Amino acid sequence: MIGRAASKEVGTGAKRRRPALAPMVLAALVAAVFIIPTVIDNPFVYHVFITICIFAGLSTAWNLVGGYAGQLSLGHMMFYGIGAYAGVILMNTGVSPWIGMLVGAAVAVVVAVIVSYPCFILRGPFFALATIALLEVFRVLALHFRDVTGGATGLMIQLRLGWEWMVFRDRLPALVIAFGLMLVCLFVGWLIRSRRLGFYLVATRERESAARAAGVPTVRVRLVAVAASAALTAMIGTYHAMYLTFIEPGAVFSLTMSIQIAMFALIGGIGTVFGPFLGALLLVPLTELVRGWLGAQALGLHGFVYGTVLVLAALFMPDGIMGLVARFKGTEGRPDDSTAPQAEAIAAEPRQPADTTEPTPQPATGAEIMRVDGLSKSFGGLRVIEHASFTLREGEILGLIGPNGAGKTTLFNMISGFMEPDQGDVAVRDRAGDWVRPKSPMEYAALGIGRTFQIVQPFAAMTVEENIMVGAFHRHGHVGDARAVARETAHKMGLGPYLDAEARGLTIGGLKRLEVARVMAMEPRVLLLDEVMAGINQTDVRRAIDLMLSIRDGGVSIIAIEHVMQAVMSLSDRVIVLNSGHIITEGPPREVVQDPEVIEAYLGKEFAHA
Numbered sequence: 114m115i116g117r118a119a120s121k122e123v124g125t126g127a128k129r130r131r132p133a134l135a136p137m138v139l140a141a142l143v144a145a146v147f148i149i150p151t152v153i154d155n156p157f158v159y160h161v162f163i164t165i166c167i168f169a170g171l172s173t174a175w176n177l178v179g180g181y182a183g184q185l186s187l188g189h190m191m192f193y194g195i196g197a198y199a200g201v202i203l204m205n206t207g208v209s210p211w212i213g214m215l216v217g218a219a220v221a222v223v224v225a226v227i228v229s230y231p232c233f234i235l236r237g238p239f240f241a242l243a244t245i246a247l248l249e250v251f252r253v254l255a256l257h258f259r260d261v262t263g264g265a266t267g268l269m270i271q272l273r274l275g276w277e278w279m280v281f282r283d284r285l286p287a288l289v290i291a292f293g294l295m296l297v298c299l300f301v302g303w304l305i306r307s308r309r310l311g312f313y314l315v316a317t318r319e320r321e322s323a324a325r326a327a328g329v330p331t332v333r334v335r336l337v338a339v340a341a342s343a344a345l346t347a348m349i350g351t352y353h354a355m356y357l358t359f360i361e362p363g364a365v366f367s368l369t370m371s372i373q374i375a376m377f378a379l380i381g382g383i384g385t386v387f388g389p390f391l392g393a394l395l396l397v398p399l400t401e402l403v404r405g406w407l408g409a410q411a412l413g414l415h416g417f418v419y420g421t422v423l424v425l426a427a428l429f430m431p432d433g434i435m436g437l438v439a440r441f442k443g444t445e446g447r448p449d450d451s452t453a454p455q456a457e458a459i460a461a462e463p464r465q466p467a468d469t470t471e472p473t474p475q476p477a478t479g480a481e482i483m484r485v486d487g488l489s490k491s492f493g494g495l496r497v498i499e500h501a502s503f504t505l506r507e508g509e510i511l512g513l514i515g516p517n518g519a520g521k522t523t524l525f526n527m528i529s530g531f532m533e534p535d536q537g538d539v540a541v542r543d544r545a546g547d548w549v550r551p552k553s554p555m556e557y558a559a560l561g562i563g564r565t566f567q568i569v570q571p572f573a574a575m576t577v578e579e580n581i582m583v584g585a586f587h588r589h590g591h592v593g594d595a596r597a598v599a600r601e602t603a604h605k606m607g608l609g610p611y612l613d614a615e616a617r618g619l620t621i622g623g624l625k626r627l628e629v630a631r632v633m634a635m636e637p638r639v640l641l642l643d644e645v646m647a648g649i650n651q652t653d654v655r656r657a658i659d660l661m662l663s664i665r666d667g668g669v670s671i672i673a674i675e676h677v678m679q680a681v682m683s684l685s686d687r688v689i690v691l692n693s694g695h696i697i698t699e700g701p702p703r704e705v706v707q708d709p710e711v712i713e714a715y716l717g718k719e720f721a722h723a
């Protein structure tokens with residue numbers, strides 16, 4: 114029975130996620146970019162494939178920020194321009210472009226961090242706007258300082274041939290460097306995506322609040338992504354300048370090119386490792402061939418080609434080539450049967466059914482673990498929380514109830530670092546036994562305080578397993594360890610059969626479980642649950658009660674905001690009642706529900722008097 118209930122956790126729209134293209138196919142495509150031009154040995158073909166490498170590299174670097182981190186950079190060519198000018202200016206003073214490449218990358222990283230930091234703190238569209246504005250600023254600066262940059266007439270490199278100068282008479286060495294740079298970009302992209310940083314970036318992109326609650330340093334991970342992206346873009350800029358032998362401000366600080374590289378990623382599969390490569394592989398030859406055939410008769414036609422492909426992509430493959438291939442491979446459908454027996458076994462494990470009518474005998478609670486002292490919060494003239502004080506003990510389940518709008522979530526936000534109180538403070542006893550006053554969600558997470566959200570916040574683009582891994586990374590930096598913890602936690606929560614299903618396909622009951630599983634994977638000492646039973650059916654309520662009891666039995670203290678009285682009564686050691694921002698009473702559940710003030714708060718004065 115329970116097994117059948119568990120199988121309903123995944124809605125009909127749930128998909129199994131598997132790699133869209135087999136690694137062998139991708140490796141063959143990457144190798145073909147090098148092999149085809151060397152076999153055909155034609156200057157035009159060489160040029161097309163070198164250009165593919167350049168744009169695939171640029172787009173892959175852009176994808177670290179625009180795809181993984183979800184920060185739209187529309188002026189990314191500023192980093193390319195910095196690399197190009199650094200390389201050419203230094204080369205013309207006798208310094209090898211290999212050194213110029215490193216100098217350009219270093220300058221690009223500094224610029225990227227200075228520009229991005231305030232934008233990431235502010236959130237919103239500021240990053241996209243700042244990158245466009247800065248691209249224009251750099252273009253104007255390059256035009257203005259003509260002694261150094263050559264101004265509008267541009268800069269020609271002094272022709273020195275050989276590996277030291279990155280300039281060659283033959284095309285093959287040029288291809289070797291371009292291909293090498295593309296491989297570096299792909300490797301960095303793969304490395305980041307397959308490590309904790311990649312999980313953190315995608316989690317931050319999908320749900321920043323949930324990521325912060327899981328202890329993700331959201332600003333820092335985005336800065337790392339933008340710095341890596343800027344460095345790679347600048348390095349390609351240096352090399353491309355050597356390949357073209359000439360640069361000018363309009364061409365290197367180009368908005369069109371910035372949009373182009375974003376488009377390659379979009380068409381290939383934004384946020385995937387190989388999507389940008391596939392986008393460039395499809396579009397660069399197309400436009401170069403159109404250019405080659407029509408020559409000067411149709412200048413700007415490539416823009417039309419891009420536009421057409423973009424419209425078609427938006428209509429027929431919104432997830433890009435990678436998404437389209439995944440669809441054709443028929444990855445949609447029911448959960449993989451191979452994991453089902455395991456799930457059945459877990460679901461069928463004898464579990465003590467929760468007695469929902471009588472309070473469950475509680476084990477003795479331990480020492481104080483959290484002290485909330487005189488918290489107050491106002492929004493404008495509205496006083497939402499007024500001098501709230503309470504304590505939480507180890508192994509205690511504290512129910513937090515109150516009518517809608519009483520201020521429960523606001524109180525939760527203050528005791529998890531998401532909102533700064535106007536007055537009062539929160540102290541938490543750390544693992545060493547000292548009392549500390551955390552301020553940010555990260556500090557709360559570090560102290561072992563995990564929280565869920567009233568409106569579930571899954572990382573929709575991730576699988577169930579990956580969602581839980583984001584929590585597990587908090588204490589396990591290695592991917593293998595985090596995966597093992599995530600699997601174990603998923604099985605405990607009855608999510609075992611859906612490890613590979615996309616989180617967005619789960620039913621509301623499944624999503625609530627996932628939310629708790631993600632926090633449990635952080636191995637918290639205190640769990641803050643915000644209405645985890647709202648909107649779920651009676652069977653799921655009973656399972657949730659069992660689950661919370663087993664979590665408490667594992668030594669975790671719980672504060673639960675709950676409207677489901679059946680749960681409050683059977684779970685809580687103590688209940689706090691909040692009304693209009695005031696704690697009106699506090700005590701054992703049976704006493705609290707008979708308190709006339711509580712009855713009045715919930716049902717009105719007339720009912721209380723009756």
Ligand SMILES: Nc1ncnc2c1ncn2[C@@H]1O[C@H](COP(=O)(O)OP(=O)(O)OP(=O)(O)O)[C@@H](O)[C@H]1O
Binds near residue numbers: 515516567
């Ligand atoms: N950021 C905000 N700005 C302005 N008002 C807010 C803000 N957050 C909450 N409020 C207001 O504060 C009051 C308390 O809201 P809160 O969400 O904390 O209540 P609650 O007890 O959790 O309610 P519910 O049970 O309906 O979730 C409400 O009147 C709400 O409109």
